[in-house]
Amino acid sequence: MKLDSKVPSGPVKDMWDKHRFEMKLVNPANKRKYHVIVVGSGLAGASAAASMSELGYNVSCFAYQDSPRRAHSIAAQGGINAAKNYRNDGDSIHRLFYDTVKGGDFRAREANVYRLAQVSVNIIDQCVAQGVPFAREYGGLLANRSFGGAQVSRTFYARGQTGQQLLLGAYQALEKEIARGGVKMYNRHEMLELVLVDGVARGIITRDMVTGAVEAHVADAVVLGTGGYGNVFYLSTNAKGCNVTATYRAYKKGAAFGNPCFTQIHPTCIPVAGDHQSKLTLMSESLRNDGRVWVPKRKEDCGKKPSEIAEEDRDYYLERKYPSFGNLSPRDISSRAAKEACDDGRGVGPGGRGVYLDFADAIKRLGAKEISERYGNLFEMYQRITDEDPYQVPMRIYPAVHYTMGGLWVDYNLMSTIPGLHVIGEANFSDHGANRLGASALMQGLADGYFVLPYTIGHYLASNKFEKVTADHPEFQAALEAVKTRTTRLLGVKGKRTVDSFHRELGKIMWEKCGMARNAAGLKQAIQEIPSLREEFWKNVNVPGSGGELNQSLEKAGRVADFMEFAELMCIDALHREESCGGHFREEYQEEGEAKRNDDQFCYVAAWEYAGDGQAPVLHKEPLEFENVHLATRSYK
Amino acid sequence: MSGTMNITLKVWRQAGPTAPGGFEEYKAPGISPDMSFLEMLDVVNERLIEGGKDPIAFDHDCREGICGMCGLMINGSAHGPSKLTTTCQLHMRSFKDGDYITIEPWRAKAFPVLRDLVVDRGPLDRIIQAGGFVSVATGSPQDANALPIGKLEADEAMDAAACIGCGACVAACPNASVSLFTAAKISHLGLLPQGQPERYRRALHMVAQMDLEGFGGCTLFGECMEACPKGISIDFIKRMHGDYIWGAVTEKPEKVALGSG
Ligand SMILES: Cc1cc2nc3c(=O)[nH]c(=O)nc-3n(C[C@H](O)[C@H](O)[C@H](O)COP(=O)(O)OP(=O)(O)OC[C@H]3O[C@@H](n4cnc5c(N)ncnc54)[C@H](O)[C@@H]3O)c2cc1C
Ligand code: SF4
Ligand code: FES
Numbered sequence: 001m002k003l004d005s006k007v008p009s010g011p012v013k014d015m016w017d018k019h020r021f022e023m024k025l026v027n028p029a030n031k032r033k034y035h036v037i038v039v040g041s042g043l044a045g046a047s048a049a050a051s052m053s054e055l056g057y058n059v060s061c062f063a064y065q066d067s068p069r070r071a072h073s074i075a076a077q078g079g080i081n082a083a084k085n086y087r088n089d090g091d092s093i094h095r096l097f098y099d100t101v102k103g104g105d106f107r108a109r110e111a112n113v114y115r116l117a118q119v120s121v122n123i124i125d126q127c128v129a130q131g132v133p134f135a136r137e138y139g140g141l142l143a144n145r146s147f148g149g150a151q152v153s154r155t156f157y158a159r160g161q162t163g164q165q166l167l168l169g170a171y172q173a174l175e176k177e178i179a180r181g182g183v184k185m186y187n188r189h190e191m192l193e194l195v196l197v198d199g200v201a202r203g204i205i206t207r208d209m210v211t212g213a214v215e216a217h218v219a220d221a222v223v224l225g226t227g228g229y230g231n232v233f234y235l236s237t238n239a240k241g242c243n244v245t246a247t248y249r250a251y252k253k254g255a256a257f258g259n260p261c262f263t264q265i266h267p268t269c270i271p272v273a274g275d276h277q278s279k280l281t282l283m284s285e286s287l288r289n290d291g292r293v294w295v296p297k298r299k300e301d302c303g304k305k306p307s308e309i310a311e312e313d314r315d316y317y318l319e320r321k322y323p324s325f326g327n328l329s330p331r332d333i334s335s336r337a338a339k340e341a342c343d344d345g346r347g348v349g350p351g352g353r354g355v356y357l358d359f360a361d362a363i364k365r366l367g368a369k370e371i372s373e374r375y376g377n378l379f380e381m382y383q384r385i386t387d388e389d390p391y392q393v394p395m396r397i398y399p400a401v402h403y404t405m406g407g408l409w410v411d412y413n414l415m416s417t418i419p420g421l422h423v424i425g426e427a428n429f430s431d432h433g434a435n436r437l438g439a440s441a442l443m444q445g446l447a448d449g450y451f452v453l454p455y456t457i458g459h460y461l462a463s464n465k466f467e468k469v470t471a472d473h474p475e476f477q478a479a480l481e482a483v484k485t486r487t488t489r490l491l492g493v494k495g496k497r498t499v500d501s502f503h504r505e506l507g508k509i510m511w512e513k514c515g516m517a518r519n520a521a522g523l524k525q526a527i528q529e530i531p532s533l534r535e536e537f538w539k540n541v542n543v544p545g546s547g548g549e550l551n552q553s554l555e556k557a558g559r560v561a562d563f564m565e566f567a568e569l570m571c572i573d574a575l576h577r578e579e580s581c582g583g584h585f586r587e588e589y590q591e592e593g594e595a596k597r598n599d600d601q602f603c604y605v606a607a608w609e610y611a612g613d614g615q616a617p618v619l620h621k622e623p624l625e626f627e628n629v630h631l632a633t634r635s636y637k
Numbered sequence: 638m639s640g641t642m643n644i645t646l647k648v649w650r651q652a653g654p655t656a657p658g659g660f661e662e663y664k665a666p667g668i669s670p671d672m673s674f675l676e677m678l679d680v681v682n683e684r685l686i687e688g689g690k691d692p693i694a695f696d697h698d699c700r701e702g703i704c705g706m707c708g709l710m711i712n713g714s715a716h717g718p719s720k721l722t723t724t725c726q727l728h729m730r731s732f733k734d735g736d737y738i739t740i741e742p743w744r745a746k747a748f749p750v751l752r753d754l755v756v757d758r759g760p761l762d763r764i765i766q767a768g769g770f771v772s773v774a775t776g777s778p779q780d781a782n783a784l785p786i787g788k789l790e791a792d793e794a795m796d797a798a799a800c801i802g803c804g805a806c807v808a809a810c811p812n813a814s815v816s817l818f819t820a821a822k823i824s825h826l827g828l829l830p831q832g833q834p835e836r837y838r839r840a841l842h843m844v845a846q847m848d849l850e851g852f853g854g855c856t857l858f859g860e861c862m863e864a865c866p867k868g869i870s871i872d873f874i875k876r877m878h879g880d881y882i883w884g885a886v887t888e889k890p891e892k893v894a895l896g897s898g
Binding site: 047050051054065066067068069070072074075084086122124125126127128129130131133134135136137138139140141142158159161164165168171172173175176178179185187210239240241273274276277278279281282381384385386387450451454496498500501542544545549550552553 | 652653669670671673675677679683686687689690691694696697698700701702704705706722726728730752757759762765766767769770771772774775776777781782786788792794795798799801802829831
């Protein structure tokens with residue numbers, strides 16, 4: 001396997017223009033002869049499917065939910081970045097580029113990030129044209145807010161439902177194309193296998209989640225926009241169905257997996273309430289503008305009511321450790337600080353895994369009314385879940401898995417190491433390096449889908465000849481058989497434990513050993529524990545029902561089986577990266593408690609190649625060069 | 638939170654779209670009031686699987702009240718007893734020890750049951766296909782700020798756009814009308830300048846599609862608004878009627894009959 005990033009030559013600011021001119025075009029009359037499969041209908045998948053259909057391609061789009069509008073992009077709250085500089089506060093394409101590279105702790109490819117910053121401005125124009133109801137000012141122009149890791153105000157938003165409104169924009173464009181006949185939508189269809197013919201991606205195998213039918217779909221190119229794999233931890237802010245299956249199946253067919261260990265832990269989520277917990281809920285980062293984070297100074301005080309703990313007995317640890325950023329320190333740093341306090345025995349709430357986010361000072365300063373105007377909906381959501389009133393008692397929060405920077409490795413054209421397989425949105429390893437800045441995932445998903453892929457896929461199709469292939473081809477038949485065999489195997493174990501109980505146990509291993517802080521000893525242990533859990537899974541899982549019906553246990557079992565394998569790859573990646581960068585914190589590599597990057601040895605993308613079951617994956621390195629943003633240590637003190 | 642509760646569930650079970658369905662009763666002891674309603678069902682399902690039985694199928698995904706995938710009739714109310722709350726955001730502390738809870742799928746001719754509590758809401762997508770969009774292709778539209786939109790209009794459009802497409806309005810309506818859902822989209826786009834060129838045509842086509850799908854007519858009962866987890870206002874239905882009537886007068890009739898195909 002050779003990693004060729006295909007980054008165009010010349011100055012970074014001219015690359016995309018030059019490349020767009022150099023790429024081959026498909027004659028308008030020929031476009032409809034090409035069939036493209038898009039798996040995923042989130043911001044990335046829906047925008048790509050709609051845009052390609054508008055260009056004239058014949059598109060099939062797949063999603064596991066009952067409607068494309070329900071992809072997990074719908075849950076994004078805060079906003080989307082764009083270098084519009086509407087505030088006249090010094091923003092520019094270059095600054096957004098700079099902030100993203102630095103925020104990612106210098107582990108992203110400059111050329112891609114620059115292009116992302118360039119097209120960010122088109123995204124806002126496109127969304128407004130579709131009728132996305134962004135927040136506005138009285139003068140009628142678009143409003144902005146600020147987000148972490150930036151000194152300018154460049155985040156566009158629609159109340160606390162930015163992801164919902166952007167996705168509905170893309171969804172409506174998609175439905176328009178479905179009505180026109182350009183896109184055929186397959187809801188409640190789960191991709192279970194990628195099919196290669198002569199080494200080139202030519203289709204997928206899906207299971208119809210209502211009838212259980214396993215079907216082959218043939219195409220000239222395949223696009224994966226299947227989202228992130230945060231659910232490998234069982235508990236995360238992802239939707240219950242989010243999975244690694246599509247990307248992991250592609251990995252097993254030869255697509256390199258980039259930086260799988262880079263995961264983002266968000267500092268402000270509602271803590272776990274008990275063993276029954278099924279998912280975690282994010283509380284927007286914006287709360288940290290007015291809330292103060294603290295824990296008791298003494299362990300003995302942890303059981304007391306917060307109101308009984310005197311001011312001098314409280315440790316406002318973010319303000320103490322990071323005086324210049326205080327409660328607004330970046331995500332990775334704030335999360336680790338919360339963990340440290342709890343590890344020290346000073347956490348609050350059930351199980352001692354929580355810290356206070358206290359609004360008492362802000363309420364005193366601004367009044368409850370003002371606080372309610374700023375955060376009313378979040379306070380209500382918090383109260384609905386915890387039954388505690390944050391106007392009266394401090395919120396309890398704890399970090400939770402939120403986003404995965406890792407994903408399938410792609411070149412500048414968003415193509416993986418398998419010719420014809422393109423990967424967009426959170427599913428690729430992309431533009432965020434080792435840490436994603438707030439409001440940048442929505443931007444990337446839409447950049448990929450509206451403005452990058454529709455060009456690069458044309459270049460791919462125009463540059464290659466496609467033999468006619470049908471579902472009778474032996475490769476498709478073999479893949480169909482493989483899926484059916486796997487299903488039969490899962491159903492045939494008839495063991496004693498439920499799928500969820502395995503998933504929970506896997507999540508616990510990952511959270512403890514490959515979570516917020518990692519070390520060689522723990523990772524090595526995890527690499528021992530995961531295979532034996534996997535072995536038990538295949539011997540003792542109980543998947544009721546049959547394959548030929550709507551069977552939610554079977555769906556879960558397939559996903560968990562893939563997580564069981566993928567988790568090991570994450571740990572291997574985390575173990576090999578002997579440095580701390582962004583969300584990847586190795587306890588051995590720190591300086592006075594802060595992450596210590598090692599640019600001499602690790603300034604590269606780790607792209608892992610599958611080498612067979614039971615074989616160690618093969619590491620390939622894409623060296624990263626920083627010609628426009630200079631390598632520097634991030635400091636927030 | 639102290640103490641757990643013992644509750645009894647009466648749940649609609651149906652093996653498939655054409656299979657006969659019926660209620661079954663399940664004991665659910667030891668339920669924590671801090672559980673969400675769906676977490677309670679998770680627990681019941683774990684026990685069913687361990688006991689060698691088929692778990693109860695129900696739709697859900699985000700579990701934070703935004704994807705619109707969940708939706709159950711709980712003791713006869715769509716999404717249960719708490720106002721402005723989806724099923725996934727409902728918590729067991731809304732119930733008490735000893736309660737008897739009846740759980741059914743959305744009931745509407747246009748939403749056939751697929752299994753147990755899972756229904757087919759495909760008609761909602763087809764109503765959007767009939768015109769719930771602005772016909773603008775990806776390209777280079779004008780700069781976003783070249784089109785000022787008053788804050789109040791933008792806010793009102795956002796109120797309508799907040800619909801999550803869950804279908805509770807249909808389930809709650811005595812006529813199984815889908816008017817609130819349809820009106821929310823017609824109003825979101827119709828309130829904005831971008832939506833003006835297609836405003837009346839959109840209303841005609843979307844209303845025609847609702848009828849084609851077999852939803853009932855709207856008699857402004859208001860049950861939909863009571864059940865709606867996002868507080869979508871029934872005033873939008875009046876707005877839809879206005880747009881429809883104006884469209885019927887000004888648009889060519891043959892276009893109405895086309896539906897979405
Ligand atoms: C709670 C929350 C809040 C967030 N807030 C923000 C924010 O404010 N700003 C920001 O920029 N980012 C935010 N993010 C991150 C951002 O929302 C996501 O990274 C982004 O939306 C992912 O989009 P996507 O299109 O790549 O994937 P998704 O939206 O997750 O879509 C995945 C699609 O793939 C389909 N799929 C998956 N697997 C399969 C399979 N095997 N077979 C068939 N189909 C499959 C699904 O059905 C779905 O349609 C947030 C994330 C979360 C969880
Ligand atoms: S109008 Fe309300 S009840 Fe109806 S689909 Fe939309 S959110 Fe659900
Ligand atoms: S599961 Fe998404 S709204 Fe309830």
